[in-house]
Amino acid sequence: MADLQSTNRVALARCRETTFGVTPANPVFKAIRQTQSGLNANPKTKVTSEIRGDRQVTDLILVGQDANGNIGGELAFQVADDDLEEALQGTWSNSPSIINTGAGTPISALSATTATVTTPLGSQFVAGMLVLTGGFTASANDGLLIGVSSSTATTVVFPASTFTVDAAPVAGAFLRQVGFVGAATDIAAVTSGGNALTSTTLDFTTLGIQVGEWVKVGDGDHAGCSFATAADNGYCRVSVVAAHRLSFDRVPTGWVADAGTGVTLRCFTGDFLTNGSTKRPNTIERQYLDHSPVTYEYLRGMTLNTLQIDGKQQDIATYTKTYMGRDAYLPSPMVRISGATDVAAPTYGVLNTSSNVGRIGFDGSTITGPNFVLSTSIVINNNLRSQSAIGSVGAVGTGNGEFNVTGRLETYFGDPSVYQKVINNTLTSYDLRVGRADGNRESLLIDLPSIKMSGGAPSVSGKNQDVTLPGAFQAIMDAVKGYTMSVGRFWYLPIV
Template sequence: MADLQTTNRVALAKVRETTFGVTPANPAFKAIRQTSSGLNANPKTVITQEIRPDRQVTDLILVGQEAGGSVGGEVAFSVVDDDLEEALQGTWSNNPSITVLTSDTEISDLTTTTATVAAGGDAFKAGMLTQLTGFPTAANNKLARVASSTGTSIVYPAATFSADAVIPVGATIRQVGFEGASGDLVATTSGGNALTSTVLDFTTLNLAAGKWVKVGDGDNAGKSFAVTAANNGFCRVSGVAANRLSFDRVPAGWAGDTGTGVALRVFTGDFLTNASTKRSNTIERQYLDHSPVTYEYLTGMTLNTLQVEAKQQAIATYTKNYIGKSASTTNTRVSGATDVAAPTYAVLNTSTNVGRIGFDGAVITGPNFVMSATINVNNNLRAQMAVGSLGAVGTGNGEFTVTGTLETYFGDKTLYDKIINNTLTSFDMRIGRSDGYRETILFDFPSIKLGSGAPSVAGKNQDVTISAGFTAFRDATLLYTVGVGRFWYLPTS
């Protein structure tokens, strides 16, 4: 007797489509880490209106199909990258990186000073701080500052590495920030909060207005501001000039510091903002207890909504909902299909993995401690139906709306005043690992207003709380609604 299908033996994967509703040739299906999937075909049927003298119905006719549904998961670094890109309909702006896919090819040699690469070396500019991982000599897997580059080489200062002649699959060189020469980077408040330089050219370092950066590396001596320790924190970029990096958000206590004797490190990440580029997928669901295996294919799956939820003492979770074209089942996998493993980063919790919840530009500490935060992205898609097609011929884009809820203790009237007065404010949340390389995701909503909420007095022996609903909208200066930062490396302090 065959085993019945269990949920623990259902595999989910997806591949981006080039043409809506058409599975690419020889698809490379990327595995999806999931906690649930409610995807289905949603057939639309109509009972015939034909009248029979024996009073019986002659047929139930299939007239359409509205494939779609939800997928639930737990937030982990890199796991939600595609989902964020599809939900925001933007495109990740990535810092330069080179990863070896074929042994000794993309990076073919590492001497004491130089990495030889097949292409793309010139994307690494002088002053960039790079992270090397996966190299055979353990001591080579570290942070190193670029001195110069060409299309086929990345050059570092003398005696930076030990020689590695054969570079294995997975070895990576990635920009994770930048580093100034000793005394070159200066903190200032003149003309606004900023870093200034004499030598380093900020316009070459993949910086842009809206990006968050982490100033200072407390793990290494001489890489942070010493006189003004308060400067060593997260800042948001508001302008980039050759010798001035301006900020509109800085840590409390930011002050001028000449950085004497300090080769300051500043950490940066990849960056994503909302736009209007729809992307559709073919989603494959495998029922592995079936013999033979059943393959379900849902095509044209376009991400409509994404909810991210961070509750107290819990795992950060997400739920995404798709609208698509059609679904089918078969016992034969699509021709030429291959598999791409899902990222293996650990799931993130809301206790030790939340580095910051910021409100109105400042870190929320107390007395209005956050109990939960929910973010809802909605593209307001609609399935476009037509005569001659069982499923949708496309999906229509709607208004990009972002809402959410902040549930806090009612420690003072600050939050309540903003609700009553319809005050323009902002919200940001940083969530990431506290171990390893401390990979981190940063959500930023530069312009929000709180449209609902009031103190809740529910009964005796309880805390008074306030659940504030917010709406995010286009920032008048940054010109986007949502920004997401992706940091591959952060120092512990």
């Protein structure tokens, strides 16, 4: 007897469409890591209204079809990158990187000081960028944090005797910008005219830094790479980028002036995403691997409508995404689409809410005692609507709606500071940083620069219980930055 189909043997993958509801030729399917899926093809039928003398129904007529449903997953670095881009309908602004797809391509050689690359890739790097290396044959060339000295279209030049010579770097070798670095004593922390970093030589406008982006100031893992003033080494949010002044509207508590004497300051930046209005439909492939032969189902035009991120105490960080689409396509026989190829899912480990949460920020400060956080959630809703038309069984498109971000923040009621913002309708902010506690400490930083608490009151649930404050909030467009939500993606962060 044939095996029945097990849920453990259902695989999901997706391919972005150029045209709504049309699977690209020779599609490249990215595997989806999942905990559950409720994707559905929904035929719409009507019973014929014909009247017969024998009182019988003669037909059930297919008049339409749509596809929708949800996919659940556990949050991990890179796993939700496409989902975040689709939920925010923005586009990732990526820091410069070069990754070998094969031996010697596009990094063809490595001398003691210079990476030779395919034109024009070298020109994306500029002096002062801080670069992380990895994937090279010689272990001495991996895990280096080094500042760029200069570049051309075909070279990226670093300080003397940086590398072990490699005549043909292997597939997977990479150079990636993860921040910037100043010469000794070049960068200072200032408070005059507002909180900022200033420089004498380094030009901040050349480094790809954007307004609203968060920057980790200081590298406490390496001597001489952070400010002597401990309070100045932390996360700052950029408000203005000028040639020799990087201004901040959020800084660590206790920020003061520090001349940076003798310090070769390192600061860490990442890729950056803000909300926009670009819809990105997908074809989602569902594989039933217990069938012999394997059968395939395709749901087309699947456009991400909502994305919810949840964190509960001593648990795994999770997310759920819901789609609205065009229709389902079942090949006959149910074989795979011709020319399809695969990309494996990212392999970073699942993030927990205990050791993988670097910060939950409220009103610009980290939430600690006495208002410790019990749970948090963020819900992004694009308010899509399905568009039907005569001449099409499936939807002809999805209409964009309002970009709406809401959330919940449940804390212990240790003091009335959060509650006061509920009662007074105070404009405040919320940010969340989650990431690995090992390796390169890859992390995501979600920022809602303007929120108002939409509800919440102290909860007294009975005897021998802690009083909690289950607060709800509404994100609104930040009047200065012009967006509602941003996400930063850090490929490297120091421990301190």
